[in-house]
Amino acid sequence: MAKKKGLSRPAKVFWGLLAAVLIAITGIWGYNRYMEKKKVEQLYQHGFQLLEEQIATYIKENYSGVRKIEFSPIYIDGDGRFTMRTAEVVPILYDEHGNKAQFGGKINHSGYPSYGILNYLRIDWDIYGTEMIELANQSGDYVEVTYGQSLPEVTKWAENEDIDSNIEALVDIGKLKGIEKSAEGSPSAEIRYNVMLKKGILK
Template identity: 45%
Template sequence: MKKKVSIIVLIVLVIAGGIGFMVYQSQGVGTILDAKGVKLYQHGFQLYEEQIATYIKENYSGVSKIEFSPIFVRGDGRYTMHTANIVPVLYDNNGNKAILGGTIGNRIYARYGLLHGISALDFDGADEEVIYLSDSATDQEIDVSKSKNLPKEAKITYDPEMDDNIEALVKDGQLKDVKKNKAGSPQVKVSYNIEIREGDYTKWRP
């Protein structure tokens, strides 16, 4: 009886693993991340997107919506550098939208992702998740490995790189009436995205 139960459990696990593999293959990341890696990346980027959205919501007026692109991963981490990036998108109250990052005028603004906002995304010796978010104003790394949602200590109060980026978008006319303001945009809608795709984040447009 015990042998039958063991065989049934094994069959279920094999089927579940096969389904999981097909799901990740269909997303185009099967050769880069396994099921455990997908879970890690989704957890880390969920917290990172919350950090970005919270900062904008609490420090900028005139924003009606914040949305995020899928998580774009590239490289195998062995022969080619392993990268993972997202594209945040801001909408103002006038119907305009603009992406953060990229080039405005002659300046290239920082990307958003692994090693640029997320300083660590890995497993430790006990196979536990290791996730650190960055505070660009203080150069500190904040351990959020055990957090389901953005903890208070991971909220940032000042982000000079993002501030410069948003100011440039306004000056360039891509956004209108978006201002640094402690009143913030409390009614802003946020559309998070933890879908993982293999590809070039710079080619994505909302």
Template identity: 50%
Template sequence: MRKKVVAGLAVLFVLISGGIFYMVNLQKTSSGLDVKEEKLIKHGFRLLEEQLATYIKEHYSGVSKIEFSPIFIEGGKDNPPFTADIVPVVYDEEGNRAVLGTQIGNTGYPSYGNIANLDIDFDYAGNEFIYLKSSSKGLDVDINVSNQETLPEEAKIKTEIKGMDANIEALVKDGQLKNITKSEIGSPKAEINYNLEIKRGDYSTWK
């Protein structure tokens, strides 16, 4: 009898724990996402931000700091398509600050997000599915980083990111940044500030 009672309590504990876990993960956050969805987005974009910041830090000299906008989301399950974008920000050694992904003159430059740079979803078992669409093997060679917390060496981009390079060059020519040049020396002392805040809205309005 005692064994049956213990077994029954164990089953009850598992059911209650599972129910609590299920309800917590279905709870909506201020962004309108489930807790589990928000966790996935933050995980994926933390890796994307590190990938982009590492490229700038290792390929440009004269950079003092790199930071990012919040993760701007639009759409969702009930209003597809879902998009999520971030905007990198670069500081030169004089303290000048410039936002990437805006328009300079008549030319518009890309943002970075789940359409062009990142695949995020859940697999059939409900596990996180995170692929960066570029890797050390090329801009069109994706890499599975689902189980990574920081950027692995094989996910560092070695080839040119032409859109970003053109954007930084335009910012220098426009005078928004000074003395930042493409260089193998890079900026090893550059500070990186990641931003995993999630907001609803249009990334292009962020300055």
């Protein structure tokens, strides 16, 4: 019985090189996908860190009786192509009496917002691939801010109806106690930022 002929040496070299090239291409593609994902995540985290600072600054400077301000994770939903991409976070307040309450949702048949890229925050990249982060100021105009730098004075709110009405509603139903609008603020209030990303809709 005749022996089966194996691949010739040139053929083996060719297929070996082809396999190496395909592995390299797959590796480069996978690395680029990973880096693109990290770039997007970093943009969201930088933008929301600044938005959380803006919210926390307003509460700390304008409300007394606040012991701690913290934030939910950043909930991201949609793919930005076939469905609208949303990203939102809500503040969580603690009073001096041991009570804790989360913003947003419905209270006494009234709805209260979360905070994110559909209101208060805009994020994107410019033509050079540099991060663009904008926060809504007192008049509702968007002002460009830079991650890692102090929050510009022009982005600090003197009034915020969404926050004011939400705190008032939480106090009215007894979820929070002793928190009231005051120029004294809560200078010793602890602030805990949260830039952890989660997929899904905030409940």
